[in-house]
Amino acid sequence: MFQATRFTLRKRRYELLARAVFFLMTLLIVTPLILIVGYLVYQAWPILSLDFLFTNPRNGMRSGGIWSPLLGTIYLVVISLLVSTPIGVLAAISLNEYARESWITRVINLAVVNLAGVPSIVHALFGLGAFVLFAGLGKSILAASLTLAIMTLPVIIASTKEALASVPVPFREACWNVGATRWQTIRHVVLPNSVGGILTGVILQVSRAAGETAPIMFTGVVFYKAIKEGDPFAYGLFDQCMALSMHLFTISTQVPDVPKALPYGTAVVLLGAVLAVNALAILVRLRLRSRRKW
Amino acid sequence: MNPSTRRILASCLLALGLLASACSRSKGPNRTVIQDAGSDTMVNLAQAWAEEYAKVDPTVSVEVSGGGSGTGIAALSSGTVDIANCSRRFEPQEIEQARKNTGKAPREFMVGFDALAIYVNKNNPLNEITIGQLADIYAEGGKLTKWSELGVKLPDGSDEIIRISRQSNSGTYFYFREAILGKGRDFKLGSRDMQGSKDVVELVANTPSAIGYSGMGYNTPAVKQLRVSKKAGEPSYAPTVETTLNHTYPIARPLFMYTLGEPTGAVRKYLDWVNSETGQKIVLRSGYVPLPKTGN
Amino acid sequence: MPALPRRPRVEILAERAIEVLIRLCGISAVLFVFGIFFFVFREGSHLLFHGFNFREFFFSPEWYPTSQSHVRYGALALIAGTASVTLLAMLLAVPFGIGTAVFISEFCGARTKETLKITIELLAAIPSVVWGFVGLTVMNKVIIQLFHTPIGLNVLNGGVILALMSVPIIVSIGEDALKAVPDSYREAAIALGVTRWQLIHRVLVPAARNGLLAAVLLGVGRAVGETMAVLMATGHAVKIPTSLLDSVRTLTATIAAELGEAAVHSDHYQVLFIIGILLFTITFAINLAADLIVRGVRRE
Numbered sequence: 066m067f068q069a070t071r072f073t074l075r076k077r078r079y080e081l082l083a084r085a086v087f088f089l090m091t092l093l094i095v096t097p098l099i100l101i102v103g104y105l106v107y108q109a110w111p112i113l114s115l116d117f118l119f120t121n122p123r124n125g126m127r128s129g130g131i132w133s134p135l136l137g138t139i140y141l142v143v144i145s146l147l148v149s150t151p152i153g154v155l156a157a158i159s160l161n162e163y164a165r166e167s168w169i170t171r172v173i174n175l176a177v178v179n180l181a182g183v184p185s186i187v188h189a190l191f192g193l194g195a196f197v198l199f200a201g202l203g204k205s206i207l208a209a210s211l212t213l214a215i216m217t218l219p220v221i222i223a224s225t226k227e228a229l230a231s232v233p234v235p236f237r238e239a240c241w242n243v244g245a246t247r248w249q250t251i252r253h254v255v256l257p258n259s260v261g262g263i264l265t266g267v268i269l270q271v272s273r274a275a276g277e278t279a280p281i282m283f284t285g286v287v288f289y290k291a292i293k294e295g296d297p298f299a300y301g302l303f304d305q306c307m308a309l310s311m312h313l314f315t316i317s318t319q320v321p322d323v324p325k326a327l328p329y330g331t332a333v334v335l336l337g338a339v340l341a342v343n344a345l346a347i348l349v350r351l352r353l354r355s356r357r358k359w
Numbered sequence: 360m361n362p363s364t365r366r367i368l369a370s371c372l373l374a375l376g377l378l379a380s381a382c383s384r385s386k387g388p389n390r391t392v393i394q395d396a397g398s399d400t401m402v403n404l405a406q407a408w409a410e411e412y413a414k415v416d417p418t419v420s421v422e423v424s425g426g427g428s429g430t431g432i433a434a435l436s437s438g439t440v441d442i443a444n445c446s447r448r449f450e451p452q453e454i455e456q457a458r459k460n461t462g463k464a465p466r467e468f469m470v471g472f473d474a475l476a477i478y479v480n481k482n483n484p485l486n487e488i489t490i491g492q493l494a495d496i497y498a499e500g501g502k503l504t505k506w507s508e509l510g511v512k513l514p515d516g517s518d519e520i521i522r523i524s525r526q527s528n529s530g531t532y533f534y535f536r537e538a539i540l541g542k543g544r545d546f547k548l549g550s551r552d553m554q555g556s557k558d559v560v561e562l563v564a565n566t567p568s569a570i571g572y573s574g575m576g577y578n579t580p581a582v583k584q585l586r587v588s589k590k591a592g593e594p595s596y597a598p599t600v601e602t603t604l605n606h607t608y609p610i611a612r613p614l615f616m617y618t619l620g621e622p623t624g625a626v627r628k629y630l631d632w633v634n635s636e637t638g639q640k641i642v643l644r645s646g647y648v649p650l651p652k653t654g655n
Numbered sequence: 656m657p658a659l660p661r662r663p664r665v666e667i668l669a670e671r672a673i674e675v676l677i678r679l680c681g682i683s684a685v686l687f688v689f690g691i692f693f694f695v696f697r698e699g700s701h702l703l704f705h706g707f708n709f710r711e712f713f714f715s716p717e718w719y720p721t722s723q724s725h726v727r728y729g730a731l732a733l734i735a736g737t738a739s740v741t742l743l744a745m746l747l748a749v750p751f752g753i754g755t756a757v758f759i760s761e762f763c764g765a766r767t768k769e770t771l772k773i774t775i776e777l778l779a780a781i782p783s784v785v786w787g788f789v790g791l792t793v794m795n796k797v798i799i800q801l802f803h804t805p806i807g808l809n810v811l812n813g814g815v816i817l818a819l820m821s822v823p824i825i826v827s828i829g830e831d832a833l834k835a836v837p838d839s840y841r842e843a844a845i846a847l848g849v850t851r852w853q854l855i856h857r858v859l860v861p862a863a864r865n866g867l868l869a870a871v872l873l874g875v876g877r878a879v880g881e882t883m884a885v886l887m888a889t890g891h892a893v894k895i896p897t898s899l900l901d902s903v904r905t906l907t908a909t910i911a912a913e914l915g916e917a918a919v920h921s922d923h924y925q926v927l928f929i930i931g932i933l934l935f936t937i938t939f940a941i942n943l944a945a946d947l948i949v950r951g952v953r954r955e
Contacts, residue, residue: 076850083852084762090754091771094822098778101789125407125645152680159681163674175946176685182873182942183691183935184880185783186907189914190931194694198919203439215687222684248670269780276782279882279911287396289406289423291413304392305422310784310883317788318887319425319555320403321577332788336781343780347773426915429721437919521805526891526912527721536723543724548717548732549894551806551902554886554912566805 105336109329117330121294122312126320131331133292136299137306140206141281142274144302145213150267152214153221160222161229162251181219185279188216192284205303209285216280217270224269228262229255261353268346272339278310286311288319309335391625396424397431397444398530399555400473400574401614404645405444408633411641415632419625425555428530435617436460441626443617446473446530447537463620470633472648474575474598474611475534477585478563485511487586487595490539490609496520496570498540499547506568515567522550523559523571531556535572538610575603576646603648614647695935699928701920707929718893720913720923728926735895736903740885741878743814743899744821748878749871751818752825756870757855759826760833772827779823783883790816790888804900808890811899816884821874828873832866833859869945876941880934882907906930 069077116130123129164170192212202208232255240250286308292299300306313335317328395405402425409421424430431443436457449457449465457465477493479485488509495503503509505518524546525532536546553559559571564581575598578584588595589609602608622630632638639649708728715729759771790812798807836859844858860867890902891912904912910927917924 076848079850079852083850083855087754087758087762090751091758094751094755094778094819094826095771095774097819098774098781101781101793104793105785105789123410125403125410152683155677155680156683159677163677164681173681173685175943176688178946179939179942180684180688180691182876182880182938183688184882184907184938186882186910187691187695187880187931187935187938190695190698190910190928191691193914194698194928195690199694215691218687219684246670248673272780272782276780276784278782278784279907282911283914287422287424288402289409291409291420293417301390304420305394305424310782313784313788314883314887315425317791318558319399321557321560322579328788328792332785336785339780339782340777343777347776429916433915433917433919433921517805527719527916529916533721545719545722545725549892551808552891552893552904554891562806565799568805 102336102340105329105333109326109333112324112326112330113333118334119295121291122289126289126316127323127327131309131312131334132294133290133299134307134309134312134331135334136292136297137206137286138275138309140300140306141210141213141286141308142271144206144210145217145274146267146271148211149214149218149221149270153218153266154225154263156218157222157225157229158251158256161226162247162255177219177222180215181223183216185216185277188212188280189283191215192280197284203303204283204285204305206285206300206306207302209281209306212280212284213274213277216277217274220270220273221263221266224266225259225263228259228266231262232258261349265346265350265353268342268349272342275342276310276335276339278308278314281308282311288315309338391419393419393421393442393626393629394424394434394440395421395442395444395616396426396434396440397442398428398446398614399425400428400446400529400531401444402555403576404471404614404642404647407641407645408638411637412629412632415637416625416628419629421629427526428533431617435465435619438619441618441622442630445615445617446612447533448615449617457619461619465617465619466621468616468618468630468634469613469650470616471614471639471642471650472603472611473614474603474608474648475531475538475572476575476578476598477587478560478571478573478578478582479585480563480567480569481581481583482514482567483511483583484513485509485585486583487588489588489591489593489595491590493539493587494541494544497522497524497535497546497550499545501547513568517568519568521566521569522547523562523566523569524550524552525556525559525572526552526554531573534612535610538612574646575599575648578646600643600648604651611648692932692935695928695931698920699925699932702922702925703929703932707926712926712929716893716895718909720926721916726922730906730930732893732895733904733906733909733930736889737879737905737907739810739896739903740813740817740889740905741875743810744817744878745871745875747815747818748821748825748874752822752870752874753829753860753867755822756826756829756833756867757859760830761851761855761859772830775823775826778819779827781820783820783881784887786816786820786884787887790884794888798900802900806890806902808888809900809902810889810896813885813889813903813905814899816888817878817881820881820884821877824877825870825874828870829863829867832863832870835866836862865948869949872941872945872948876938876945879941880907880938882911886911906934910934 118130118135119132120130121132160170160173192208196202196208196211197204236254237250240254285305287305290305290307309331313328313331316323402423405423409423412421428445428447431445432449432453434440435443436453438461454465477488492503495501504520506513506520507518553562556573556577559573560577560579560582563569563571564579584598586595586597587609596602596608598608603611616630618626642649712728712730714731715727716732717727717729718732719725719727759768763771794812794815795807798804798812840858840862844854885905886908889905891904892902893904896903910930914927917927
């Protein structure tokens, strides 16, 4: 009585077909990631070692390691996040906890979205015009970090806003009912409960700041600078520095006779660091979601 | 203050402390920084010098950037670098600009020579070329577009001359335009304009029907350097140290380092070292032509 | 009744101070966006208002900024470069991106969904210089082998790389848009006995079309603004492309390549900043449009 009719069978065939087509599309997007990472690691394999990370580039940057660019990237990332995180978090608090729904908030939201979409070369132009020239910082780690800070700001604002918004309103109401001020509520209840989301946003921006080249190319990163190996304080704030992203660019386009494994090795370290940091953010997010009691 | 606040405060103070110590380190009396920017042709040479000099005098740190001779000139004119590497001379208006901005005139130091080599693919049967033919290939309005017009038949059959050039911020680009195309002429559009000297050679190595120009030091076994003659009928010369120094190779140029006014202190010492025998040995090792020993 | 304890003066003042700081930070985003526009505009403004040849800029393909004899700032070839690479990238990224968004949203169990979303996020995290490096090495060789061209750095190379870079944005925003379609739509359609394909094609995509459009627009914005990947992968030739295998140069790559050389405040320098203004305006318009479209959705 309930035998499948031709109509149902045809329906099922279409359904399988649709599923297959969409599955293939997804596969086509996902496979490049795996192939690329695999190929890069394969080409870089001969040169990857702990030594690679801690020795300076030598012999005209044709051998040795990536210590000076690695240290430079760490400096740039840390300083830029030290600047953008507090500003971003406070801005998100302002937008989510203090502002009333008005045209001002609409404009601010629009500005945040637009700031996120600015091309990286325009960030470079801005950094050049504002920090290097106008503020007189010259080409320096400081100018480059501030440029990166502006670049990472919008995403920190957006993810903090989301994290704050996910704290249920009743939490806040409970605080207000016992007579707490707005700031006391934020400081003791809302912020601690949204630390996870904020952290995720900040961690994601670590990888963005480490990977960008254009904003730092004109504001404080150089082709080469000799520093002492193994010294974590080798760079000063007003010095220029090398950076992993820029280093990858120069050894793959400007230094002759570089052994093949070297640029691949640099790419793998950069990519590996970025993916590892992102994976960390995802883990933090998953763990917090499971720990949530509401 | 609850424990978490205390922790946050402590880590902030720690971070500030680290920053402060990093700051003070750079301004201490033991660290001098020399900023050296400019020519992409010279950037690897400048880097080799900087790397070697770090062993000679560890208290001085030389920061090397490229960007093109124009970058170095622009930076020196605004007073933002100590040394500008240039593979061409300052133009008179650039000297004026520097004097206007900083009150000092640029001081020129010749530090070596570079022969501009014409590269073709290893399998290209052509061996020599004249400056006139180069101009006809590269210049706006030039008529040479196929290898057969030069009497050359490539083994894989392709005929179109693929022009590899440099981007317009490059001193090499400038020099080629002046020496080969002649004053007042521009490049034909549509050439592949590469970022650096090395890209040109690599591209020519991978492209059977390509022609490109780059520094003599960027030679690899996968490409061939053509012999160049000034005019048809005149003898042609390959780019070598000898032909550069005795001026028989027609497209060789001096390499310069410029400072604002007379250099003093660490910059002076560095320039003296560059011109010394150790510095000049590095020039040779990097594939360029050192200054002749008899002095010029 | 004894008086209630009052808060110490210091604490109240500190709280007021923090609230002022918070409000300042709140408008900081606006300040920075305007700041970017202001500074970029400022560096290029002198030339813009004193004799900038608009017709030459937009309609002439002759780009000779450093000519000794005849300086020309015709950006048509550069605009064509950006447009061609972006167009190809979108032709590839939009169908695959939306297809993937549909797959994740409609065909996946919770676990696969999470894994796929994580993979797409990781794809989005790859730095642009690494993409450029991939284009310079891997794609270059592949194109040379497949098409027997002399050089593999061209519109095709740049377009494929940009497509891979834009897909994550299209997928994540598109998936959000599909998720936002009310379940009642789905339930009604299934009750009528439609197949999955009909559900997607006739109900979901039209219902989510605003969000999907916004996703595509943001993908375009990403592609137009990309610098390093196209700098390394498109071959740098100032010419209007006539085939996919032609080398081109984009607006972004031109700024990156030439900014260092231009003497500060020279004409060339200002023209580069004017290109920056152009780019900023384009991406601003795209973001504004996407925002308006999405806002329209939310209001429904």
